[in-house]
Amino acid sequence: MKNVTLTLQCEREMDCPKEVVMWNYYDHEHLVGTHYKYYNSARVLAERDDWALVYRKMKMPILPFNCSGVALQFMENNVMKTFHKDSVGFLLEMEVHFKDLPNDKSLIKVIYKINTHPFFKILEPIFQKLFQRWFHATWVEDEPMRLRRWKVHKLGFKDFNGIDYINKKNSKPEKMEVKKYEFKPPIKSYSTINTKDGIERLFKESIEVGYNDK
Amino acid sequence: MYNLKSMNIEATEKIIKKDKEERDITWEFLATVDELKKKGQLTKWIKDHDILLYEYEGEIKAISNVCRHFGGPVGFHKAKNGVFTCLWHNWQFSCKDGSCITHPSLPLRQYDLKIIDGKIYINLLG
Numbered sequence: 001m002k003n004v005t006l007t008l009q010c011e012r013e014m015d016c017p018k019e020v021v022m023w024n025y026y027d028h029e030h031l032v033g034t035h036y037k038y039y040n041s042a043r044v045l046a047e048r049d050d051w052a053l054v055y056r057k058m059k060m061p062i063l064p065f066n067c068s069g070v071a072l073q074f075m076e077n078n079v080m081k082t083f084h085k086d087s088v089g090f091l092l093e094m095e096v097h098f099k100d101l102p103n104d105k106s107l108i109k110v111i112y113k114i115n116t117h118p119f120f121k122i123l124e125p126i127f128q129k130l131f132q133r134w135f136h137a138t139w140v141e142d143e144p145m146r147l148r149r150w151k152v153h154k155l156g157f158k159d160f161n162g163i164d165y166i167n168k169k170n171s172k173p174e175k176m177e178v179k180k181y182e183f184k185p186p187i188k189s190y191s192t193i194n195t196k197d198g199i200e201r202l203f204k205e206s207i208e209v210g211y212n213d214k
Numbered sequence: 215m216y217n218l219k220s221m222n223i224e225a226t227e228k229i230i231k232k233d234k235e236e237r238d239i240t241w242e243f244l245a246t247v248d249e250l251k252k253k254g255q256l257t258k259w260i261k262d263h264d265i266l267l268y269e270y271e272g273e274i275k276a277i278s279n280v281c282r283h284f285g286g287p288v289g290f291h292k293a294k295n296g297v298f299t300c301l302w303h304n305w306q307f308s309c310k311d312g313s314c315i316t317h318p319s320l321p322l323r324q325y326d327l328k329i330i331d332g333k334i335y336i337n338l339l340g
Contacts, residue, residue: 034302
């Protein structure tokens with residue numbers, strides 16, 4: 001019998017350029033930070049320029065158990081592809097399509113696919129419900145991250161430095177040139193994620209004060 | 215005839231006066247003491263400065279809320295055991311003075327505060 005493909009497509013707009021969203025999707029270290037409620041650990045096994053092999057362990061909504069697996073993530077122009085092999089045995093293919101919209105906005109389309117035995121076709125509604133929840137749960141945590149990243153970029157933020165006028169106690173320059181946001185993988189890191197231990201989340205519960213970026 | 219020495223003094227005095235005026239007008243209202251006591255920790259954007267205001271060991275303090283790693287919100291989580299943990303990548307900072315525990319060469323900027331009649335003001339240039 002021929003295999004079938006379970007599919008789900010989700011699409012949302014972002015109020016920031018697509019490169020900021022690419023940065024967010026490609027940042028392996030934020031999994032145990034921004035998504036600390038879901039991800040227990042992350043470890044980059046190998047990484048070269050625009051691809052990375054990552055081990056991660058997480059707890060998805062609805063499912064009553066932890067999942068772990070290895071994911072190969074890479075860029076192909078404006079598409080980010082991830083092949084995620086989980087501990088149950090499924091191979092999940094995820095494609096993220098990035099498109100620029102006018103006024104520094106972008107359109108993000110995410111396609112989840114599992115190629116599997118025809119028996120599992122009856123489970124497609126459950127697959128779709130699960131991944132719709134997953135898409136939503138991670139989107140609501142990533143959205144403020146992307147908006148803030150874009151906001152500080154416009155204020156002249158530089159990685160591993162900060163905002164100059166804040167650090168140097170100067171007045172904010174009257175005119176600030178907003179440079180195009182560039183995304184050049186891999187993302188520079190000083191953390192221990194590239195060691196054999198990777199990084200684990202520091203806590204799974206927190207009193208959240210929240211963002212206040214509006 | 216102009217006396218260059220007195221001209222220099224005059225110019226310097228003008229600069230000092232202007233600088234002092236500028237610094238005086240940089241005091242901005244941030245929050246009330248009551249508001250802070252109720253929440254224990256809060257963040258606020260003021261004139262493109264993201265401020266993290268909190269009480270630590272009985273003292274009211276303010277540091278930059280912008281993590282110097284990638285710009286994440288340092289005060290997203292309530293501090294635990296005198297340490298702030300940035301939401302995005304878990305960089306940690308001391309509540310004592312904003313020093314960075316993860317990368318000591320990248321401390322957070324501290325701001326001067328003054329409290330008048332239960333209102334907290336912050337000096338954006340101080």
